[in-house]
Amino acid sequence: MMLGLAGLFAIVALVYASVGFGGGSTYTALLALWGVDYRLIPVIALICNIIVVTGGSIRFVRAGLVSWPQIYPLLLISAPLAFLGGLVPLKQVVFLTILGSALLASAIALLLQADKMAPRAVSKPLLFCISGGVGLLAGLSGIGGGIFMAPVLHLIRWAEARRIAAFASLYILINSAAGLLGQILKSGPQALAEPAMQYGLLLGAVLVGGQLGSLFGMRYLSPRLLRSLTAILVGYAAVRLLWQAYTSG
Numbered sequence: 001m002m003l004g005l006a007g008l009f010a011i012v013a014l015v016y017a018s019v020g021f022g023g024g025s026t027y028t029a030l031l032a033l034w035g036v037d038y039r040l041i042p043v044i045a046l047i048c049n050i051i052v053v054t055g056g057s058i059r060f061v062r063a064g065l066v067s068w069p070q071i072y073p074l075l076l077i078s079a080p081l082a083f084l085g086g087l088v089p090l091k092q093v094v095f096l097t098i099l100g101s102a103l104l105a106s107a108i109a110l111l112l113q114a115d116k117m118a119p120r121a122v123s124k125p126l127l128f129c130i131s132g133g134v135g136l137l138a139g140l141s142g143i144g145g146g147i148f149m150a151p152v153l154h155l156i157r158w159a160e161a162r163r164i165a166a167f168a169s170l171y172i173l174i175n176s177a178a179g180l181l182g183q184i185l186k187s188g189p190q191a192l193a194e195p196a197m198q199y200g201l202l203l204g205a206v207l208v209g210g211q212l213g214s215l216f217g218m219r220y221l222s223p224r225l226l227r228s229l230t231a232i233l234v235g236y237a238a239v240r241l242l243w244q245a246y247t248s249g
Helices: 002-017 024-033 041-062 068-087 092-112 124-141 146-155 161-187 190-198 200-220 223-248
Strands: none
Touching: 002 024, 002 041, 002 200, 002 223, 024 041, 024 124, 024 223, 041 161, 041 190, 041 200, 068 124, 068 161, 092 146, 092 223, 124 146, 124 161, 146 161, 146 223, 161 190
8 A cells, every 4th residue: 555655755856856846746636535633644745845845945956947046035025924823723624715716716816827928016015915915825734835826926927837846845845844844843853854754665666756857847847838837737736625524624
């Protein structure tokens, strides 16, 4: 049973890493379907996120796709809120419904976006608010937040597709680390030790899948395909979250 789950985790990591994501939303859904203790699910998902996007973030930075002055403010705002989100208890059904609905709307908007759409001017305060809000959601839910932040950046033409993928990777890495710290402080150090011991095979699976996915995405995917894959993955995550909310309600 664990081998089958590890195989699914490797596939998820490969596909999500190809567009700069960690796969936290899908790990969460798979762990829930496998009957894993709900208290461990955010911790496992965040650890997997960190493993997957670390390699991709390094590759993106080395490829010169990261503009540090552009992303520092967004990360500095989101990370503390992700930490706080990891500390806060929240009713599962309410949060999953809100997040799933928002992701579904983002996916539809991405699919309907025209290739020659003109950039939209978005004020920095609004962009900072969005980044902070997504960071808070990331800490609360056990996902990195890039799967929500990336569609927003695509819609406003914040940067070209590969640079958005690079930002999403770093965004997930920082928010996942901050959210994981909050989860550990909330539940105790055993929250990290237990998943590492019982689910180590999953961590190894996402390490391999994430490395392959980030390499594939950087070299072979066109900007248009990157945006389309982003929309598909966001939509899939939305459906899974809404279904999980329905079944848990």
